[in-house]
Every structure is written in C-alpha cells, then in structure tokens.
Amino acid sequence: MTTTADTMRKLTYREAVREAIREAMHRDDRVFLMGEDVGRYGGCFAVSKGLFDEFGPERIRDTPLSESGFVGAGIGAALGGMRPIVEIMTVNFSLLAADQIINNAAVLLHMSGGLFNVPIVIRLATGGGRQVAAQHSRSLEGWYAHIPGIKVLAPATVEDARGMLWTALEDPDPVLIFENSGLYNMEGMLPADAGPVDIDRARVRREGRDITIISYAASLFKALEAAEILAKEGIEAEVVDLRTLRPLDERTFLDSVAKTHRALVVDEGWRSGSLAAEISARIMEGAFYDLDAPVARLCTAEVPLPYARHLEEAALPQVVGIVDLVRTMVGGNG
Amino acid sequence: MKTRKNATTRAEPVGREHGLHLLRSMIRIRRLEDKCAELYTATKIRGFLHLYDGEEAVAVGVLEALTLDDAIVATYREHGHALIRGVAAGCILAEMYGRQEGCSRGRGGSMHLFDDRTRFYGGNAIVGAGLPIAVGLALADRMQQKRRVTCCFFGDGAVAEGEFHESLNLAALWQLPVLFVCENNLYAMGTALQYTQSVTDLARKASSYGMPAAAVDGMDVLAAEAAAQLAAAAIRAGEGPQFLECRTYRFRAHSMYDAELYRTRAEVEEWKKRCPITTFTERLRSAGLLGDSDLEQIEAEVAREIREAVAFAEAGSLEPVEDLTRFVYSERRMS
Numbered sequence: 001m002t003t004t005a006d007t008m009r010k011l012t013y014r015e016a017v018r019e020a021i022r023e024a025m026h027r028d029d030r031v032f033l034m035g036e037d038v039g040r041y042g043g044c045f046a047v048s049k050g051l052f053d054e055f056g057p058e059r060i061r062d063t064p065l066s067e068s069g070f071v072g073a074g075i076g077a078a079l080g081g082m083r084p085i086v087e088i089m090t091v092n093f094s095l096l097a098a099d100q101i102i103n104n105a106a107v108l109l110h111m112s113g114g115l116f117n118v119p120i121v122i123r124l125a126t127g128g129g130r131q132v133a134a135q136h137s138r139s140l141e142g143w144y145a146h147i148p149g150i151k152v153l154a155p156a157t158v159e160d161a162r163g164m165l166w167t168a169l170e171d172p173d174p175v176l177i178f179e180n181s182g183l184y185n186m187e188g189m190l191p192a193d194a195g196p197v198d199i200d201r202a203r204v205r206r207e208g209r210d211i212t213i214i215s216y217a218a219s220l221f222k223a224l225e226a227a228e229i230l231a232k233e234g235i236e237a238e239v240v241d242l243r244t245l246r247p248l249d250e251r252t253f254l255d256s257v258a259k260t261h262r263a264l265v266v267d268e269g270w271r272s273g274s275l276a277a278e279i280s281a282r283i284m285e286g287a288f289y290d291l292d293a294p295v296a297r298l299c300t301a302e303v304p305l306p307y308a309r310h311l312e313e314a315a316l317p318q319v320v321g322i323v324d325l326v327r328t329m330v331g332g333n334g
Numbered sequence: 335m336k337t338r339k340n341a342t343t344r345a346e347p348v349g350r351e352h353g354l355h356l357l358r359s360m361i362r363i364r365r366l367e368d369k370c371a372e373l374y375t376a377t378k379i380r381g382f383l384h385l386y387d388g389e390e391a392v393a394v395g396v397l398e399a400l401t402l403d404d405a406i407v408a409t410y411r412e413h414g415h416a417l418i419r420g421v422a423a424g425c426i427l428a429e430m431y432g433r434q435e436g437c438s439r440g441r442g443g444s445m446h447l448f449d450d451r452t453r454f455y456g457g458n459a460i461v462g463a464g465l466p467i468a469v470g471l472a473l474a475d476r477m478q479q480k481r482r483v484t485c486c487f488f489g490d491g492a493v494a495e496g497e498f499h500e501s502l503n504l505a506a507l508w509q510l511p512v513l514f515v516c517e518n519n520l521y522a523m524g525t526a527l528q529y530t531q532s533v534t535d536l537a538r539k540a541s542s543y544g545m546p547a548a549a550v551d552g553m554d555v556l557a558a559e560a561a562a563q564l565a566a567a568a569i570r571a572g573e574g575p576q577f578l579e580c581r582t583y584r585f586r587a588h589s590m591y592d593a594e595l596y597r598t599r600a601e602v603e604e605w606k607k608r609c610p611i612t613t614f615t616e617r618l619r620s621a622g623l624l625g626d627s628d629l630e631q632i633e634a635e636v637a638r639e640i641r642e643a644v645a646f647a648e649a650g651s652l653e654p655v656e657d658l659t660r661f662v663y664s665e666r667r668m669s
Contacts, residue, residue: 032477058477064507069466069500076470076484079455080405082477084470099497103460104467112448112456113439114661148662172664 007192014184016158017047017123020165021085025055028083031169034061034070035087035123044089045125045184067096071122075105075174078120083169091126091140091178105174106149117172121165127180127218127268129316134304137312139268141178141217142275145246151175152245153199156220158188160243163197171199178245180218180268199244202252208236210330211262214253214279216242219266219317226322235330245275253279254286261292262329266317271299293329298322348556350623356398356555357618358632360390360611363414365636366423367586369644370413370430370444374590378647379430381443382459384411388553388585391610392517393418395558396485396578399513399566402452405484407468409517410445410459415487421449423639424646433650440653441661461522462495464488465514469501472510472575483569485513491522493539494530502543502577509574513565514540516577517552519584524596540577552580553608583608 011019024031033048039062042049052060063070067088074086088094094101101122109117128137145152153168153175155161161179168175205220206227213223220241227237238260240253257263263283267276276297283295301315348356367385374383386393393414400406408415416426421437429436430444438448438457445459455471458464468486475482492498493516505512516536520527527534537549546568550561558580565576583605587594594602618624 064500064503066500066504068497069469069504072463072466072497072501073470073473073504076467076472077474077477078470079467080471080474080478082474099460099463100466103463104458108456109664110661111438111442111446112450112661113434113436113441114665115438115448115450116455117664151663172666 008189009192010187010189011158012184013158013161013179013186013188014045014047016162016188016190017165017179018049018051020162021048022051022054024085024166024169025051025059027166028169030081030083031085032059032061032082033085033087034063034074036063036065036089038062038087043087045181047184048087067093068100071097072100072104074120074122075100075108075118078118079108079116083119083121085121085123085165085169088122088124090136090181091124092136092138094124094140101144101150101174101176102147106147109173110149118174119169119172121168121175121177123177123179125181126178127182128300128305128312129182129218131307131309131312133307137305139300141176141245142267142269142278144176145275147246149174150246151199153177154216154243154245155179156183156217156241156243158186158190159194160197162190162194164199166196167199175199178217182218200249202243202249203241204238204252204256205241206237206239208238208260210236210260211264211326212238212240212253212256212260213264213266213322213326214240214242215266216245217268219268222317222319223266223322225319226326229319229323230326233327235326237326248278248282250282250286254283257283257287258290261290263291264296264298264322264325264329266298266322268300268317270302271297272302274299296325296329298325348623353618353623354628354632356394356559357611357614357624358636359394359418360555360614361632362423362636362639363390363393363417364611365640366413366417366426366643369427369640371586373427373430373644379444381445382410383430383444383590384588385586386411386414386584388605388609389517389519389582390414391555391558391614392515392552392580392582393487395555396515396562396580398559399562400483400485403482405453405455405468405471405482407455407464407471407484407486408457409461409464409488410457411489412447412457412487413444416447416449416454416457419449419454420452421447421454423643427643427647428650431647431650432652433647434653435646435650439661462488462492462497465492465497465501466504468512468514469504469510472505472512473508476508476510481511481570483511483513483566485515487515487517489522490516490518490520490527490536491530492516493536494522502540502545502575505575506543506545511569512575513562513569514575514577515562516540516579517582518579519582521584521588521596523588524592526596537577537579540579545575545577546573547577547579549579549581552582553610553613555610555614585609
C-alpha cells in the first residue's frame with residue numbers, strides 16, 4: 001500500500017456532513033443540532049443518524065414542525081452564547097422560517113449598530129431531480145444569496161461537505177449551508193486528517209483554455225462531465241466551483257474568463273432574477289473586454305418542477321445541454 | 335389547565351419609597367413620549383413612531399420583577415421598556431435622531447432600540463418575530479445552566495401569528511425560563527380584538543399550551559408588578575414558562591400616520607379616566623404617601639432628564655457615509 005492509500009479514505013457526502021457535525025460537537029460544548037427528526041429518526045436524509053445515541057436529546061434536539069419557531073430559537077440561542085446548527089429539512093420548508101432568517105438573523109447586527117451578532121449555522125437540503133414534484137424540488141439558494149447579512153455556502157465536494165461546517169461555526173454571523181440532496185450518496189476520497197476549509201473563495205475544479213463554465217453544487221458535476229466529453233472534441237473547458245454564493249468570489253471567475261474569453265453559467269435556479277443573472281452581470285461589468293462571445297446561461301426551465309421523470313429531466317440543466325451550448329459558443333467563434 | 339386570575343388585588347399595600355419610584359418611572363416614560371411626539375411634529379424624528387402613552391404600568395410593573403442578568407425582547411413600541419431597563423434617555427433620543435451616539439448608532443431608529451449592557455435584545459418590528467428569539471435566549475440559558483429569565487413583550491396582535499403558537503409550544507414543551515408578557519391594548523393596529531381572535535381571553539388561549547397564565551389589569555402598576563413577580567419567581571424556581579396578559583389601552587394613535595377611524599373619541603376618553611399615572615398618583619395621595627411637593631419634584635427631575643436628553647441628541651453626530659456598509663457582517667472573529 002502506498003502512503004496515500006493509507007491516509008486517504010472513501011466516504012459519502014452524507015458521512016462527511018455527519019463527521020463534521022460530530023467533530024464540532026466534540027470540539028465545542030456550545031454546539032448543538034436542532035431540527036425536525038434529527039434525533040430519534042436519524043435525520044430525514046440520515047445525515048444525523050447515530051448522533052442522538054452519542055450526544056443525547058439535549059444536544060441532538062428534535063423539534064416540532066415549527067420552522068419559524070425553531071429557527072428563531074436558534075437565533076436566540078446564538079445570541080445567548082450557544083453555537084446552534086439548525087437543520088431545516090429542505091429549503092422548501094425554509095419559506096416557513098423566512099421571517100426569522102431574513103427579518104431577524106440577517107439584520108440584527110445591523111439594526112443594533114454592531115451590538116448583537118448572530119453566530120447561527122442553518123443547514124438545508126436543496127435541489128431537484130428526485131421526482132418529488134414542485135413543492136420539494138426548489139433550489140432557492142440564489143434567492144437567499146440576494147440578502148445582505150447572511151452568508152450562503154453550497155458545498156459540492158465531499159471535502160467541502162466535511163470542511164465548511166467548522167469554518168461556518170467559527171463565523172460570527174449567520175451562515176446558510178445548502179446541501180444538494182442529490183449529492184448525499186456521492187462518494188469521494190478524503191485524507192484521514194481532513195479538517196476545516198475556507199468559505200471565502202471559489203475553486204477552479206478543472207483547468208481549460210477555451211471557455212469557463214461557472215457552477216456549484218450538483219450542477220458542478222454535470223459541468224465536469226460535460227467538460228470531459230468536450231475534451232474529446234478538442235474543447236478544453238475550465239470549470240469553476242463557486243462554493244460560496246454570498247459573498248461571491250468574483251475574482252476567481254473573472255480571472256478565468258480573462259483567460260478563456262467565454263463564459264457559461266450553469267445554475268439549478270430559475271433564470272429570471274437568478275444567481276446566474278448576477279454572475280453574468282458581474283462578468284459584463286468586470287470582464288466585458290475580455291469576452292469573445294456573450295455570456296450564456298443554462299438554468300432550470302421557468303416551470304415548477306414536474307413529477308414526471310422525462311419532464312423533470314427536461315426542466316433541469318443536463319450534461320447534454322451544457323455540451324451543446326458550449327459547442328455553439330466555442331465553434332461559432334472558434 | 336392552569337389559569338391564574340387576578341394575581342393581586344388593588345388593596346396591595348405599597349411603601350412610600352417604592353410607590354414614588356414606580357410613579358417616577360411611569361412619568362419618565364410619559365414625558366419622553368410627549369417629547370418624541372413634539373420632536374416628530376418638528377420633523378426632528380422621522381420614520382415610524384409608536385408611542386406608549388397609557389400602557390406605562392405594564393413596562394414599569396413587569397420590569398420591576400427582573401434583574402440585570404435577565405434578558406428583554408420587546409416590540410416596536412419599546413421606548414419605555416428601554417428607558418426603564420436603563421438605556422439613557424439621551425441614547426434613545428439620539429437613536430431617533432439617527433445619530434451615531436444613539437443606542438443602535440442610528441441604524442435602527444425608534445423601532446429598533448438595542449443595548450447589550452442591559453441585555454435588551456431589541457425593538458422588533460415584525461409582529462410576533464421576537465417570540466422565537468426569546469425562546470432561544472432561554473434555551474441558551476438552560477443549556478448553559480444559567481438561572482436567568484428572558485422576558486418577552488408583545489401585543490395582542492402577535493397572538494394571531496403562527497410564531498406566537500410555535501413559541502409557546504416550544505417554551506412549554508422544553509420548560510424554558512421565558513416570561514411571555516402580552517400587552518393587550520385591544521387593537522391590532524386598527525382592528526379590534528373581537529375581529530381578530532376566535533377566543534378573546536388571551537390568557538386562556540395561552541394556558542392551552544400547558545403554561546400557567548394570568549390576566550391582570552394593565553392600568554394598575556402594582557397589579558402588573560405583583561403578577562410579574564409571581565411569574566418570575568415561578569420561572570426562577572424552575573417551573574417553566576409563564577404567560578401574563580396585561581389588559582391595557584393605548585391613548586395615542588397606533589403611529590403618527592393613524593387617523594384613528596376605528597375607535598371613538600368617547601372610548602378613548604373613557605379609558606383615559608383609568609390613566610395608570612393619574613390613578614396611581616391619586617392612590618398614593620389618598621394613602622398619604624405623596625404630597626404636592628413630591629410630585630413637583632418628580633416632574634422637575636424628569637423635565638431636566640428629558641431636556642438633557644434632547645440636548646444630547648441635538649449635539650449628536652452623523653455617522654460618516656463612508657461607513658454605510660458597516661455592521662452587515664461582523665468586524666471581529668469570535669472566540
């Protein structure tokens with residue numbers, strides 16, 4: 001066995017999040033997890049499975065179905081000296097807590113003139129593609145990224161799923177971590193001593209010279225898969241993983257566009273008023289003269305996600321769509 | 335179901351010193367609010383302004399039951415609560431002037447007074463949104479084995495919000511040290527209680543969560559104080575959350591924009607006969623605890639306090655525009 005094989009191990013995105021929670025609980029007595037079915041049930045997506053037995057009902061706290069109540073209680077607990085991790089089963093239910101997230105967590109520091117910061121971490125499952133229909137398939141992370149006063153993270157890799165939580169818990173302000181539910185079963189390799197990662201910077205996940213594909217979370221892997229297909233045709237796509245949706249690290253994607261001169265944004269949100277629109281505007285503002293082609297966007301079709309599999313697949317950004325779009329963009333100007 | 339009624343009677347005796355203290359506290363609020371109204375008309379204060387005239391006995395009575403370790407969550411009608419809690423009148427007025435000497439640096443205004451030294455967690459202007467925060471503050475105390483009370487003020491309007499029900503359920507379920515104080519002034523802005531509540535007995539409603547609940551005359555400072563003392567003592571004894579409905583009345587309009595089309599002048603005049611300040615003054619007087627000179631002295635002291643507060647606000651400075659984007663995110667890391 002090589003040294004690498006000794007120190008690297010395989011785990012799923014789900015296990016990575018669970019490890020991150022467990023480590024935080026051991027590291028800091030102020031940390032606790034609260035949410036619907038996080039304890040006795042083991043978490044809707046089995047993320048917190050086993051933690052109830054390990055830490056008990058005080059620190060792995062089952063809540064009633066009261067999103068506004070328990071998210072607000074998390075805010076209060078954060079104000080009171082704790083470091084709560086609040087799990088909202090999915091982003092769809094966060095709408096019932098939007099009052100607490102937007103009207104309280106995001107503004108208390110500001111309204112108090114800097115007196116009261118809110119060190120809360122809110123974890124939410126997000127995304128479509130599992131045939132659970134319109135009310136359970138939204139990707140509203142870009143919508144939350146509109147709000148000043150909160151930070152919005154979208155870990156795509158197992159490393160980020162493992163490492164972002166601790167950094168978020170050390171942050172003095174509210175952090176929302178969006179976990180795409182389609183990624184929970186994804187496996188990845190991690191060093192045995194994997195630790196915290198930064199939450200400030202985007203990452204180039206694949207280098208290329210012909211076009212920059214900007215994406216995050218589940219769409220990132222579609223972009224990477226598309227890049228492999230395109231590489232066989234001689235088109236080298238650079239793929240940027242945003243990682244943090246607010247504040248946006250625009251330097252990383254502007255630098256990339258300056259190199260490739262073309263940009264495609266792939267976003268599971270709807271196109272109108274989307275994060276993809278924001279990124280497109282920033283490229284226009286910051287790299288207009290570097291562009292050889294208009295910025296393109298591939299987003300979810302402007303429709304509530306349907307149940308039927310073929311319709312849902314047609315609505316979401318797919319690898320084939322990315323490949324086709326890149327071919328026209330690069331070929332048309334190539 | 336445990337519903338405590340009439341926690342105290344009007345015959346409760348009060349010592350002279352304490353009586354004068356309560357009276358002075360209520361007069362301080364009234365004079366501050368009078369000045370706010372005047373300064374609003376003079377356009378020194380802008381935005382929304384919600385005054386507390388008529389409801390003073392609630393804040394004064396309830397806050398007597400708290401120590402400086404306890405936490406307060408209040409509403410957008412919170413000038414009086416902040417003042418009695420110990421936020422200087424000058425800092426309150428400077429806040430309404432939008433000056434950086436204000437208790438929230440001028441970022442909050444009338445509806446968002448905050449103070450960390452007195453654990454005053456604001457002025458919340460979303461009806462009902464303060465209740466879950468209070469639950470969380472109490473949860474933090476419980477988890478850190480701190481024997482403190484979190485006192486949450488809200489109006490009758492909040493009782494119709496989902497957050498009210500979610501919060502009472504959570505607090506009762508987890509037996510958290512929260513004192514819920516409903517300032518029932520009979521109107522949710524301009525809509526009367528009977529048009530917004532299926533059950534208008536709010537204490538009864540609260541008691542359905544398995545929480546001891548009492549209703550008191552919110553125009554009677556001694557009644558409010560006694561009921562709050564009882565409730566706070568129960569909380570400190572580990573008996574879980576308590577609910578106190580203080581039945582009161584707002585003498586002025588809801589805000590400076592309210593034409594008061596929803597109630598009659600006669601109704602307001604009828605309630606003014608129960609003014610918590612004049613009735614308590616008479617009570618102290620008839621008990622031989624208050625002389626004319628006492629009242630003159632209180633009024634003179636309060637007038638000076640308000641005069642100095644106005645001067646402080648007037649002398650306040652404007653935060654540089656270059657600092658506009660401060661306090662969106664923290665400037666320091668945490669330990």
